[in-house]
Amino acid sequence: MNITALLDEKSIKIPLSAADKTAAIKALADGLEEAGCLSDKAAYTDAVLTRESNGSTGIGFGVAIPHGKSPGVTKAGLAFAKLSQPLEWQSLDGEPVKVVLLIAVPEAAASNEHLQILIAISRKLIDETFRNRLMEVSSADELKDLLGSI
Secondary structure, three states, X not given: OOHHHHEXXXXXXXXXXXXXXXXXXXXXXXXXXHOOOEOOHHHHHHXXXXXXXXXXXEEEOOEEOOEEEEOOEOOOEEEEEEEEEEEOOOXXXXXXXXXXXXXXXXXXXXXXXXXXXXXXXXXXXXXXXXXXXXXXXXXXHHHHXXXXXX
């Protein structure tokens, strides 16, 4: 899976200042809309927030991977934020989140494509060196280079 093909400059927020996880998700959804991935941002955002209310997507290590199934997604996309201040995300390890990867896939392809994206990202996040580099990215190009190694 080519993760970098899912990224657009408009959906990369380095840094992102957000008051809470809802604000972070909405800001990243704005980027996905600007990148042409969403036809109905409100429906997509509602789906992501509903998914979040059913269980945190804060996977630990300072990372959250929110996602949701919605007909408001026209094409698969990935948004990234390096938060200016860590946010409480009810993460599995109890630690605040420093980076967010927001996944958008069309509802019709949600099960297969969504899982492929999650698996590709999760495999890399197991590697401490990768996670450390992810926390340190300072530009969209640096992020793309790092994710290109997936």
